[in-house]
Amino acid sequence: MFVNNFIIKLFKSRIKEIERLRIKPEEAQESVFDTLIKAGKQTEYGEKYNFGRIRNIEDFRKNVPVSDYAILQPYIKRMRSGERKVLWNTPVRWFAKSSGTTAGKSKFIPVSRECLHNCHFSGSKDATLQYLINNPNSKILLGKSLTLGGSHKIDEFNSKVKIGDLSAILIHNSPRYVELVRTPSKKAALMLDFDEKTRVIARQSSVHNVIGFAGVPSWNLILMNRILEYTGKKHLLELWPNLEVFFHGGVAFGPYVEQFKRIIPSDNMRYMETYNASEGFFAFQDMPDDDSMLLLTNNSIFFEFMHLSELEKPFPKTYSISEVQTGVNYAMIISTNSGLWRYLIGDTVKFTSLYPHKIKITGRTAYYINVFGEELIAGNAEEALLKVCSETNAIISEYTVAPIFMSETSNGAHEWLIEFDTPPQNVEHFANLLDKTLCELNSDYEAKRYHNITLSRLKITVLPNGTFLKWMESKGKLGGQNKIPRLYNSREHADQLLRIMNTRTKY
Numbered sequence: 001m002f003v004n005n006f007i008i009k010l011f012k013s014r015i016k017e018i019e020r021l022r023i024k025p026e027e028a029q030e031s032v033f034d035t036l037i038k039a040g041k042q043t044e045y046g047e048k049y050n051f052g053r054i055r056n057i058e059d060f061r062k063n064v065p066v067s068d069y070a071i072l073q074p075y076i077k078r079m080r081s082g083e084r085k086v087l088w089n090t091p092v093r094w095f096a097k098s099s100g101t102t103a104g105k106s107k108f109i110p111v112s113r114e115c116l117h118n119c120h121f122s123g124s125k126d127a128t129l130q131y132l133i134n135n136p137n138s139k140i141l142l143g144k145s146l147t148l149g150g151s152h153k154i155d156e157f158n159s160k161v162k163i164g165d166l167s168a169i170l171i172h173n174s175p176r177y178v179e180l181v182r183t184p185s186k187k188a189a190l191m192l193d194f195d196e197k198t199r200v201i202a203r204q205s206s207v208h209n210v211i212g213f214a215g216v217p218s219w220n221l222i223l224m225n226r227i228l229e230y231t232g233k234k235h236l237l238e239l240w241p242n243l244e245v246f247f248h249g250g251v252a253f254g255p256y257v258e259q260f261k262r263i264i265p266s267d268n269m270r271y272m273e274t275y276n277a278s279e280g281f282f283a284f285q286d287m288p289d290d291d292s293m294l295l296l297t298n299n300s301i302f303f304e305f306m307h308l309s310e311l312e313k314p315f316p317k318t319y320s321i322s323e324v325q326t327g328v329n330y331a332m333i334i335s336t337n338s339g340l341w342r343y344l345i346g347d348t349v350k351f352t353s354l355y356p357h358k359i360k361i362t363g364r365t366a367y368y369i370n371v372f373g374e375e376l377i378a379g380n381a382e383e384a385l386l387k388v389c390s391e392t393n394a395i396i397s398e399y400t401v402a403p404i405f406m407s408e409t410s411n412g413a414h415e416w417l418i419e420f421d422t423p424p425q426n427v428e429h430f431a432n433l434l435d436k437t438l439c440e441l442n443s444d445y446e447a448k449r450y451h452n453i454t455l456s457r458l459k460i461t462v463l464p465n466g467t468f469l470k471w472m473e474s475k476g477k478l479g480g481q482n483k484i485p486r487l488y489n490s491r492e493h494a495d496q497l498l499r500i501m502n503t504r505t506k507y
Contacts, residue, residue, distance in 0.1 A: 003141050004132050011129055018126055021298045022356035026322045028298035033057060036302055036335055042089035045075060045341060057320055060342075065314045066306075066333060068344045069107045076108055079339075081157045087339025088112050094173075095155065096166040096278035108163060109278040115338040116173055119300045120166075123281025126296065127274050130286050131245065135270065139242055143211035145182055147171065148201065148223050149189035150479060165479075166278045167215065183208045194478035198223050202230035210240040214274075216250035217260070218398070219479050222469070224263055236264050249274040251483050252361070254382045258395040259421055275361065279345055280336050283359055292358040297321055300337045305330035308348070311365060326351045329377070331365050348377065369487050371403040372412050372454050374445040376438070378486050384437040392430050395422035398468040401487050402494035404459065413456040417497055419463045431460045467501050474500070 008015065021028045037054050040046040049064045065071075072087070079086050080095060087110065094116070095108040111120075132138055150165020152172060164172075171189050179186065184204040191197040206227060213220060224236060233239045243264065248271060260271070275283040275293055280301045283293035297303065305324050308331055310316030318333060332349050335341050349359040363378030370376070381401060389396060397419040404413040416434070424430040435457045439446035448454040472478055474496075485493055 001137060001139070004136055004138060007141065008129065008132060011125070014126065015129055015133070017298060018130070018294075021296070022294070025295070025297040025355070025357050026320075029302060029321050032298065032300060033060070033302045033335075035300070036337060039089045039337065040339075040341065043085050043087055043339065045087050045339070049341075061304075061315070061318060064342050066316055066318075066342045066344055067340075068346075072340065072343065073107075075339075076110060077157075079110055080108060080155055080161055080163075082160065087341070088337070090114065092338065093161055094169050095161065095163045096169055097163050098166065098278040107278075109166075110338040110340070111166070111169055111278070112338040115280060115300065115336060116169070118337060119280045120170060120276065121174075123274075123276060123284070123296055123299050124170075126299075127247065127272065127284040130284065131247075131270075131272060134286075134288055135244075138244060140211045140245060141181070143181075143209040143242055144205070146184075146201070146205050146210050146213035147182055147189055148197075148213075148215045148220055148479065151190055151192040166276075183210065197479070198226045199230070202227045206231050206239060209242060211242050212245040212247065213243075214247035216483070217248050217253055217256040218251060218484070219482075220246070220248070221256055221259055221263075228263065235262070237266060244268065245270040245272060247272050247274055249276055252378065252382045252486075254386045255396045255399065257386075258389070259397070262395075275359075277345065277347075279334060279338075279340060279343065282334075286356075286358075290352075290358070292352040292360050295321075295357045295359050297357065302335040304333040304335075304342065305349075306333060307331075308365065311344075321357060324351050324354070324357070326354060329362055350379075363487070364485075367485050367487050369401060369403055369414065369489055371405070371489055372448050374442065374448045374455065376401075376414070376442060376445055376487060380438060380442045380445070381486055384434055384441055387437050388430060388433045391433060392424040392426075393422070394420060394424040394430060397421045397465065398484055399486065400484060400493055400497070402491045403489065405491075411452055411454060411456045414458040415461055415494060416458055417461045417463055417494055419465060419468055421465075423462065427460055427462060431458060434458060434460075461498070463497060463501055467497060470500050471497050 037051055041051045054060050054063060075086050079092055084091055090112060092110045092112045094111040096111050097106050098109055149171045150168040152162050152164025152168040155161035155163050168190050171186060184201045188200045188204055191200065201223060231239050236243055253273060273285040273293060281299060282301060283295045285291065286294040303321060304318040306316045306318045308329060311331060327350060329348055329350055332345050332347050334343050334345055346365050348362045348365055350362050352358045352360055368377045385396060399416060399418040401414055401416050404415050406412045439449055468484060472482065
């Protein structure tokens with residue numbers, strides 16, 4: 001199409017840059033590293049850790065400790081109150097409120113102007129360009145894109161600073177021309193009340209030619225079902241016959257695939273995963289037949305990776321982009337143009353290929369189950385569920401997993417709290433298949449299950465529809481970037497969910 005060809009020619013240099021990082025990611029990372037260190041020298045943090053003496057990556061590793069939010073929180077609090085050149089050398093007026101999951105207190109991630117334009121927006125442009133290259137006949141530029149945003153407000157510490165969900169920050173700061181191709185209106189997208197917001201979005205978007213939509217699968221599924229309720233349509237193609245793509249991220253898409261296929265019954269519908277967190281835009285799915293994502297080594301983020309066994313060390317052994325291997329589960333460490341230095345983001349990834357460097361998100365450093373030495377990660381859980389659901393024709397809406405602790409008379413086990421959209425005919429059979437599949441995927445789990453020595457077979461608790469939504473609402477975490485923790489080493493979440501439901505059925 002003419003408009004697609006025009007856009008591709010207009011951004012020809014950027015497309016060449018993306019192609020170059022596929023074969024020379026080290027060069028891109030070296031350039032990013034030099035730019036970040038130059039800016040970091042002008043900060044209090046840079047002075048404390050001798051950024052002026054850093055000449056290479058090895059110096060960086062020796063001088064600067066790996067950090068997490070708890071370590072950087074005092075600096076970030078000062079930035080929110082208006083202090084300058086603390087972690088970054090330019091004023092930071094936006095902070096993305098994020099807890100990563102429903103657990104714990106909120107984090108306030110600094111989002112500088114440089115990060116907005118040279119990371120978040122540039123990453124989004126790159127993903128769109130790649131989509132157009134892969135789909136030259138796409139009509140995405142001829143209609144509207146639907147965005148379900150979060151909300152923002154003035155910071156309690158400083159009237160010049162604003163805090164909010166990342167999606168709200170991006171919508172508020174997006175170029176004016178974006179308003180021409182987006183629905184709903186900016187005012188509606190940034191509404192605070194989730195129920196009212198979805199009602200307004202349903203009313204506004206139903207009259208437009210929506211070609212694509214973007215966001216977290218779970219919240220978008222709720223929105224799409226409410227749009228169907230409002231319009232009385234059976235599926236979205238009755239309302240938007242030109243709908244062609246969903247750019248998704250934030251949580252694993254696997255549990256939601258069948259639900260989206262039901263409300264968008266088309267083999268031509270495309271799903272493109274992006275890895276865009278509060279801290280930055282890291283990767284996107286560059287090939288439709290490959291569900292791994294191209295790591296954006298030229299997008300103002302310096303990446304390091306480390307084995308999980310190094311997690312508790314202040315100066316752990318880390319690996320740069322030239323040192324990583326495929327098939328290894330790494331914790332990801334980032335340094336950003338918002339002042340997050342050697343920051344442990346909390347995600348774990350595996351490289352599926354090198355040159356180009358592609359990744360899959362495997363879970364969270366804090367969210368796995370290893371109470372009995374089974375080391376069950378989110379990647380195992382997602383893969384097992386996809387296989388078992390396929391074999392039993394079941395569709396899962398939401399789920400979480402918690403340990404059942406040992407007692408004097410019983411072994412430990414895992415309890416899977418599942419909300420089914422379409423339940424299996426026999427939940428007992430489903431539980432047996434799931435347990436067997438986990439043993440096939442995870443040798444540590446299999447060893448603990450051997451003859452029930454340590455772990456008994458998993459238990460499934462079927463939750464009534466809407467339980468997870470009520471739970472999220474009770475925590476004030478509807479919409480936006482909020483996520484349901486899939487795996488947890490305590491029973492905190494599971495017991496809260498069980499208190500919400502009136503009855504429980506175990507298998």
